[in-house]
Amino acid sequence: xxxxxxxxxxxITKRGQNVTFRCxxxxxxNRLYWYRQTLGQGPxxxxxxxxxxxxxxxxxxxxxxxxxxxxxxxxxxEIQRTEQGDSAMxxxxxxxxxxxxYEQYFGPGTRLTVT
Amino acid sequence: AQKVTQAQTEISVVEKEDVTLDCVYETRDTTYYLxxxxxxxxxELVFLIRRNSFDEQNEISGRYSWNFQKxxxxxxFTITASQVxxxxxxxxxxxxxxxxxxxxxxxxxxxxxxxxxx
Numbered sequence: 001x002x003x004x005x006x007x008x009x010x011x012i013t014k015r016g017q018n019v020t021f022r023c024x025x026x027x028x029x030n031r032l033y034w035y036r037q038t039l040g041q042g043p044x045x046x047x048x049x050x051x052x053x054x055x056x057x058x059x060x061x062x063x064x065x066x067x068x069x070x071x072x073x074x075x076x077x078e079i080q081r082t083e084q085g086d087s088a089m090x091x092x093x094x095x096x097x098x099x100x101x102y103e104q105y106f107g108p109g110t111r112l113t114v115t
Numbered sequence: 116a117q118k119v120t121q122a123q124t125e126i127s128v129v130e131k132e133d134v135t136l137d138c139v140y141e142t143r144d145t146t147y148y149l150x151x152x153x154x155x156x157x158x159e160l161v162f163l164i165r166r167n168s169f170d171e172q173n174e175i176s177g178r179y180s181w182n183f184q185k186x187x188x189x190x191x192f193t194i195t196a197s198q199v200x201x202x203x204x205x206x207x208x209x210x211x212x213x214x215x216x217x218x219x220x221x222x223x224x225x226x227x228x229x230x231x232x233x
Binding site: 031035102108 | 119150152157158159160161162165206208219220221222223224225226
């Protein structure tokens, strides 16, 4: 049984470029979450999907950010026109539907550095 | 508003000492869940425990124990006989049951860095 996987693990990009990250959740999990973590802080919620439907987006998710989960399996997070403030660890998590207490399992994260 | 406070930024102990990590939360909901996650140097968050707001029983799992007190809105985590492998950042998190559609998004504290010296 594999856990949540994320690709790439590290990304260095120049300001103004677009980047895309991928997340593959645990296979039977139908909820998928994106979080962002900056140095010395806890993860902050960005958005979440139940199957292919994006059900909530944080105000942190500016219009330069877009997330998709086209077939209810893997998800992508795209950042357009990157800024230095976007430098962070982007974490993906998945969980089972059915109850708000189900624990979320996290992937290893994608560390983004914008130069 | 929901909030999780971990006032201890860093704790350093010597191996075999007991250590308690504090977590205080704020929520207006009566139904909610509390979590602890461990983030070792490798970076991946590891789930440790989940408690719901109706279950105030303390829990013990090996060297780990958790003390949940609704009266003080606290959910503290104790490691007994600490080991070097316990060195990590520990996060406390809150999930409300009904928030804009019961999304169960996690609200994290800022974490406590635990350093266990040999």
